[in-house]
Amino acid sequence: MKRAVTYFILSATCTIGALADGLRFSHGPYLQNVTTDEATIFFTTNERTFSWVEIESEEWNTPRQYFNTEAGLVQAYRYDNAVHIKNLKPGKNYRYRLVSKEIKDFQPYKITYGDSIASEWYSFNTLTPKMQDCSFVIVNDIHDNAEKLRTLLELSSYEKADAIFYLGDMISHFDNPETPYNGFIDVSTELFAKNKPFIAVRGNHETRGNLARTYHNYIGRKQGEFYGIYYYGNTAIIVLDTGEDKPDTHPVYGGINRFDEYRKQQAEWLEKEIGSKRFRKTKNRIVLMHIPPVHTSRTATPEDHAVGHLAELFTPIFNKAKVDLVLSGHTHRHYFVEKRDGSNKFPVVINDHRSVAELSVNKEGIKIKITAADGNTIFDKQF
Ligand SMILES: [Fe+2]
Numbered sequence: 001m002k003r004a005v006t007y008f009i010l011s012a013t014c015t016i017g018a019l020a021d022g023l024r025f026s027h028g029p030y031l032q033n034v035t036t037d038e039a040t041i042f043f044t045t046n047e048r049t050f051s052w053v054e055i056e057s058e059e060w061n062t063p064r065q066y067f068n069t070e071a072g073l074v075q076a077y078r079y080d081n082a083v084h085i086k087n088l089k090p091g092k093n094y095r096y097r098l099v100s101k102e103i104k105d106f107q108p109y110k111i112t113y114g115d116s117i118a119s120e121w122y123s124f125n126t127l128t129p130k131m132q133d134c135s136f137v138i139v140n141d142i143h144d145n146a147e148k149l150r151t152l153l154e155l156s157s158y159e160k161a162d163a164i165f166y167l168g169d170m171i172s173h174f175d176n177p178e179t180p181y182n183g184f185i186d187v188s189t190e191l192f193a194k195n196k197p198f199i200a201v202r203g204n205h206e207t208r209g210n211l212a213r214t215y216h217n218y219i220g221r222k223q224g225e226f227y228g229i230y231y232y233g234n235t236a237i238i239v240l241d242t243g244e245d246k247p248d249t250h251p252v253y254g255g256i257n258r259f260d261e262y263r264k265q266q267a268e269w270l271e272k273e274i275g276s277k278r279f280r281k282t283k284n285r286i287v288l289m290h291i292p293p294v295h296t297s298r299t300a301t302p303e304d305h306a307v308g309h310l311a312e313l314f315t316p317i318f319n320k321a322k323v324d325l326v327l328s329g330h331t332h333r334h335y336f337v338e339k340r341d342g343s344n345k346f347p348v349v350i351n352d353h354r355s356v357a358e359l360s361v362n363k364e365g366i367k368i369k370i371t372a373a374d375g376n377t378i379f380d381k382q383f
Helices: 002-011 146-155 179-193 212-217 259-273 302-320
Strands: 025-032 039-056 064-066 076-085 093-107 110-118 122-125 134-139 163-166 198-200 228-232 235-240 284-289 325-328 335-337 348-350 355-362 365-372 377-382
Touching (some): 025 093, 025 179, 039 110, 076 093, 179 198, 235 259, 284 302, 284 355, 325 365
Parallel strands (some): 134 163, 284 325
Antiparallel strands (some): 039 064
16 A cells, blocks of 8 residues: 555656657666675666665565665766665565656756656566575676577576676677667567566676777676686576687787786785685685686687686686686687696586576585577586
């Protein structure tokens, strides 16, 4: 009954959905960084707005409003929004909707608002801390082909998965603000991302183009970095940003890349992280990194620089951390490296650019199944 009253009051000032040729939501909503107690909701509008998210829980009497606030200012007079929702309870369902007010004119001492709109209600679940089983769908090297992404997702059990991981090179280069939406975000929103998150692991192609330095406005990150650990009960998923493939000094980068430094920063971070109580309590340890930490060909090219650097930096840390499995992309060819005593004590699976990998973790261990776009299973193994 309370919901009906709230709806009536808001509908007196807001139009649900879009106004004809007026203010509308142009991308999203899509969920990022969903954990046991938080979530971030991304969306855009076609005009500059003041926007927020309303959240409903069965435990609350009225919906709560959340704003994207930074140092005392609500982020406004912009098209893109990322609203962080904090202090949620584990294992609960939350309903949410978007609300936007157009800012017609923004003067130093007078803000003039135009139309207001509200979206329909969507929902998501926070994670349960003690979850024993989890499953993920992994796709990589899509290179702007949203229809291929759709085909691969539809071949998988993405509807049942806890999250979808995009393992890099979802786009080819970034010099148009619409590229991430057209390449993979819009189709994700359409299929699942209003209700469950995708986690975009950055590949080398996402670092290319004159807008690459704005990529963080499109996807959620852990503590402001493109790497981090995602915990699902007793499973840890380590996400690394492997950077560009060629040396930073290669002429195509024009002297403005520092990926050797970024990879070292991640090695130092991971070394500390694996000593944490949280990590030591995990049973299953999986690494997702776009460029593999193992050579897959005998011919040395400038593109092998990152592989060599990653192998040197991370092999000892992964061995020490007792990593169960490393999953990569980048080469566009399926490849499997068995674990070896004396070097990589962890297996490496490379998913190609036209297959979908399904990872499931339960008390029997970690299982990975890879299905090609034609529906054939090309890899199926229990670790
Ligand atoms: Fe790549």
